[in-house]
Amino acid sequence: MNYHTFSEDTLRNFTKSVFIKMGCSTEHANLATDVLIKSDLRGIDSHGVARLSGYVRLWEKDRINAKPNIQIVYETPTTATVDGDGGLGLVIAPFAMKVAIEKAIMYGSGWVSVRNSNHFGIAAYHTLMAVEKDMIGFAMTNASPLVAPTFANERLLGTNPMCYAFPAGKYPPVIVDMATSAAANGKLEIAQRSDKKVPEGWIQDSKGRSSVDPHELKNGGSLLPLGSDKDHGSHKGFGLSATVDILSAVLSGANYGPWVPPFVAFLDPPTDPVGKGIGHFLGAIRVDGFRPVDEFKSHLDNWIARFKSAKTVSEDQKVIIPGEPEFAAEKDRKINGIPLVDVVVNDLNELAVKLGIKKLV
Amino acid sequence: MNYHTFSEDTLRNFTKSVFIKMGCSTEHANLATDVLIKSDLRGIDSHGVARLSGYVRLWEKDRINAKPNIQIVYETPTTATVDGDGGLGLVIAPFAMKVAIEKAIMYGSGWVSVRNSNHFGIAAYHTLMAVEKDMIGFAMTNASPLVAPTFANERLLGTNPMCYAFPAGKYPPVIVDMATSAAANGKLEIAQRSDKKVPEGWIQDSKGRSSVDPHELKNGGSLLPLGSDKDHGSHKGFGLSATVDILSAVLSGANYGPWVPPFVAFLDPPTDPVGKGIGHFLGAIRVDGFRPVDEFKSHLDNWIARFKSAKTVSEDQKVIIPGEPEFAAEKDRKINGIPLVDVVVNDLNELAVKLGIKKLV
Numbered sequence: 001m002n003y004h005t006f007s008e009d010t011l012r013n014f015t016k017s018v019f020i021k022m023g024c025s026t027e028h029a030n031l032a033t034d035v036l037i038k039s040d041l042r043g044i045d046s047h048g049v050a051r052l053s054g055y056v057r058l059w060e061k062d063r064i065n066a067k068p069n070i071q072i073v074y075e076t077p078t079t080a081t082v083d084g085d086g087g088l089g090l091v092i093a094p095f096a097m098k099v100a101i102e103k104a105i106m107y108g109s110g111w112v113s114v115r116n117s118n119h120f121g122i123a124a125y126h127t128l129m130a131v132e133k134d135m136i137g138f139a140m141t142n143a144s145p146l147v148a149p150t151f152a153n154e155r156l157l158g159t160n161p162m163c164y165a166f167p168a169g170k171y172p173p174v175i176v177d178m179a180t181s182a183a184a185n186g187k188l189e190i191a192q193r194s195d196k197k198v199p200e201g202w203i204q205d206s207k208g209r210s211s212v213d214p215h216e217l218k219n220g221g222s223l224l225p226l227g228s229d230k231d232h233g234s235h236k237g238f239g240l241s242a243t244v245d246i247l248s249a250v251l252s253g254a255n256y257g258p259w260v261p262p263f264v265a266f267l268d269p270p271t272d273p274v275g276k277g278i279g280h281f282l283g284a285i286r287v288d289g290f291r292p293v294d295e296f297k298s299h300l301d302n303w304i305a306r307f308k309s310a311k312t313v314s315e316d317q318k319v320i321i322p323g324e325p326e327f328a329a330e331k332d333r334k335i336n337g338i339p340l341v342d343v344v345v346n347d348l349n350e351l352a353v354k355l356g357i358k359k360l361v
Numbered sequence: 362m363n364y365h366t367f368s369e370d371t372l373r374n375f376t377k378s379v380f381i382k383m384g385c386s387t388e389h390a391n392l393a394t395d396v397l398i399k400s401d402l403r404g405i406d407s408h409g410v411a412r413l414s415g416y417v418r419l420w421e422k423d424r425i426n427a428k429p430n431i432q433i434v435y436e437t438p439t440t441a442t443v444d445g446d447g448g449l450g451l452v453i454a455p456f457a458m459k460v461a462i463e464k465a466i467m468y469g470s471g472w473v474s475v476r477n478s479n480h481f482g483i484a485a486y487h488t489l490m491a492v493e494k495d496m497i498g499f500a501m502t503n504a505s506p507l508v509a510p511t512f513a514n515e516r517l518l519g520t521n522p523m524c525y526a527f528p529a530g531k532y533p534p535v536i537v538d539m540a541t542s543a544a545a546n547g548k549l550e551i552a553q554r555s556d557k558k559v560p561e562g563w564i565q566d567s568k569g570r571s572s573v574d575p576h577e578l579k580n581g582g583s584l585l586p587l588g589s590d591k592d593h594g595s596h597k598g599f600g601l602s603a604t605v606d607i608l609s610a611v612l613s614g615a616n617y618g619p620w621v622p623p624f625v626a627f628l629d630p631p632t633d634p635v636g637k638g639i640g641h642f643l644g645a646i647r648v649d650g651f652r653p654v655d656e657f658k659s660h661l662d663n664w665i666a667r668f669k670s671a672k673t674v675s676e677d678q679k680v681i682i683p684g685e686p687e688f689a690a691e692k693d694r695k696i697n698g699i700p701l702v703d704v705v706v707n708d709l710n711e712l713a714v715k716l717g718i719k720k721l722v
Binding site for chain 1: 435436437438439440441442467468469470472474497510511512513514515517525527535537539540541543544560562563565568569587588589592593594596597598599600601603604606607608611612613614617618619635636646647648650651652656657660661663664667668671672673674675678679680681683
C-alpha cells in the first residue's frame with residue numbers, strides 16, 4: 001500500500017472545512033476536527049479522517065444534524081441524560097463529558113448517559129478530557145450490530161467499546177480503550193482489504209461455524225465477543241458488551257441491541273426504533289475524592305514501572321502498558337506527520353470535489 | 362463425587378457460629394454469613410462455605426481482624442475511601458456499598474474505594490444491594506497474583522473480577538459478574554480435583570508456553586487474561602484487570618499487582634507492602650437520575666426478551682442472559698437445599714471440632 005504523509009495542520013484545516021461545509025458552527029467544526037485528528041495522531045487510523053466521508057454521507061441522508069440543539073433533559077447533582085438532537089457524536093460526547101466533569105468538580109463524580117447521537121470517534125479523546133483535570137475518565141458507546149452473543153447466530157450487539165483512563169505522574173496516562181469483541185471492526189477491515197485470513201475466534205459464518213474468512217460478515221456472518229467461545233469466556237465479552245449497551249442506551253433512551261442504526265449510509269436504520277439514535281455513557285471521578293493526587297500518581301507510576309519491567313516470555317517483547325503505544329504514536333506524528341493510505345487520500349479528494357473545497361493534494 | 366444436601370438454615374446457623382467463635386460481633390457474623398450463603402444459593406460453590414475454613418486460617422495467623430473498626434478516611438459528597446482495618450471483606454464491602462448507596466440517594470451516585478480489606482465473597486452480593494434500591498450496582502476487587510499480563514511470564518494480577526448489575530421489571534436483574542482472566546480460579550480448581558486437562562488458552566507453564574495441565578500453576582505457571590493471547594485480545598483482559606487493580610487499590614491505598622497478599626494462609630504476604638491489605642471498588646447510581654425507573658425497567662425487559670429469543674447456532678442452546686442461571690439456582694436451592702461435596706463437608710466438620718462447635722453432620 002502507498003502512503004502520503006500530511007502535517008497535522010494540513011489535515012486539521014481540511015477536516016474543519018468539510019464540517020463547515022456541512023453547516024456546522026465554527027465551534028462544532030473545530031471540536032469535531034480535534035476528535036478526528038486526535039485519532040490519527042494516536043495511530044488509530046480507522047477512527048480518524050478515514051471516517052470523514054462516512055459522516056458526510058450520513059449528513060446527506062439527513063441522518064446527522066449539523067446544527068443540533070444539544071440539551072440536558074434529566075438530571076441530579078451527579079447524573080444527567082443528554083439528548084444530542086441527532087448531531088455528530090464528535091461534538092455531543094465532549095459536551096456530555098464536560099457536564100460530567102463540572103458535576104465532578106462540585107460533588108466528586110459525574111455521570112452522563114447520552115441518546116440521539118451518532119459515532120463519537122475514539123473513546124480515549126473523551127476520557128482524556130477528565131485526565132487533564134486529574135480525574136479518572138470513563139467512556140462507552142454502543143454501535144451498529146455486528147457481534148453475536150455466545151450461542152447466538154444473529155448480530156445483536158456492536159463492538160461496543162469501553163474506555164478507562166487514569167492520570168499518572170512521570171509516565172503517560174494509563175488508557176484502556178477496547179472493543180468488547182474479540183477483534184475490533186477496524187482490524188477486520190484491514191484483513192478484508194489485503195484479503196488475508198483472520199485468526200479463528202474472531203468471526204463465525206452464517207451457520208454459526210468458526211471461520212477465518214474476513215469477508216464472512218458480508219455473507220451473514222458475525223463478529224464474536226471477546227473470549228471468542230464459551231470455553232474461553234465469550235460470555236464475559238458478551239456481558240461487557242451488554243453492560244455498555246444498557247448504560248449507553250437503555251439508561252438514556254437511545255436505541256439498543258439490534259435496533260442501533262447502522263453507521264453506514266447505504267444501510268437504512270430499523271423502521272421500528274426503540275429509542276433515539278445511538279447512545280453513549282461518560283463519567284468522571286476526581287482522584288482527590290479518594291486520596292491526594294500526588295499520592296495516587298506516585299503509586300500509579302510505581303504500578304507502571306513494575307509492569308513495564310516484568311519478566312517476559314520472550315526477550316524482544318516487553319509488557320505494553322495500556323495507552324503507551326498511542327502516546328508514542330502521537331509524539332512521533334506531531335513531528336513527522338500523519339501517513340494516510342492512498343485509498344483514504346483519494347476518498348478525501350473526491351469529498352473535496354463534491355463539497356467544492358480545496359483538495360488535500 | 363458424593364454430595365450431602367443441606368437446608369439454607371442449617372448452613373446459615375453453622376456458618377454464623379464459626380464467625381462468632383472467631384470473635385465477630387453478632388451483626389458482623391450475620392452479614393458475613395449472608396454473603397457466603399448467598400454464593401452457595403446462587404450456585405457459586407467456590408465462593409461460599411467452601412471458603413469458610415480459609416477465612417479461619419487467615420484469622421488464626423492474625424491476618425484477619427474479627428473486630429475491625431471500619432472507617433471512612435477520605436470523602437467528598439459522592440466519593441469515599443474506606444479503611445477496613447484488616448477485617449473480613451465480607452463485612453467491609455457491604456459497609457462500603459451502603460456508603461455508596463447513601464451518597465447516591467443524596468446526589469445521584471456514590472463511589473467507594475476500599476483498602477485494608479480481605480476477600481469479599483461474590484461481587485454480585487454487593488451489587489444486588491444497589492439493585493434492591495433501583496440503582497445500578499458496580500463492584501470490583503483485586504486479588505492475589507495468579508495472572509500474567511500479555512507477553513509477561515510472571516504472575517502480576519489477580520483474577521480481578523468486575524460486576525455490573527441492573528434492575529429489570531418482570532425479569533430477574535441482569536448481573537454481569539466475571540473474572541477478568543480467561544478462566545476463574547474456581548474452574549481451574551475443579552479441573553485439578555478431577556485431574557482433567559483444561560482448554561488451551563487458560564494457562565501458560567513456567568516458560569510461558571501454552572499448557573493444558575491444570576497443575577501447572579503449582580510449577581510456576583500462570584493464568585492468562587481474558588482473550589488468552591494477543592491475537593484474541595488478551596491485552597484487553599489485561600487492561601480490564603489493570604482497571605480493577607487501579608480503581609480498587611492505587612486509588613484507595615491498598616496493595617496492588619504482585620504486592621497483593623495471598624488469600625491462602627500457607628503463603629506469607631510480601632514483606633515490602635505498597636499499601637494496606639487488598640482493595641475493592643464499589644459504586645451505585647440511581648436509575649432515576651437518568652430516566653423514570655419504570656421506563657428503564659420496561660426497556661430492559663424488552664432488551665432481555667429480544668436477546669432470550671435470539672436465533673441460535675444450535676436448537677438446544679439458548680442465549681443466556683447474564684445472571685439468569687444464578688437466579689434459577691437460588692430459586693431451586695432455597696426449596697431443595699444446597700448440595701456440598703464430601704470434601705467440603707469433611708473440611709467443615711474438622712473446622713467444627715477445632716473450634717468446639719457442633720459438627721455439620
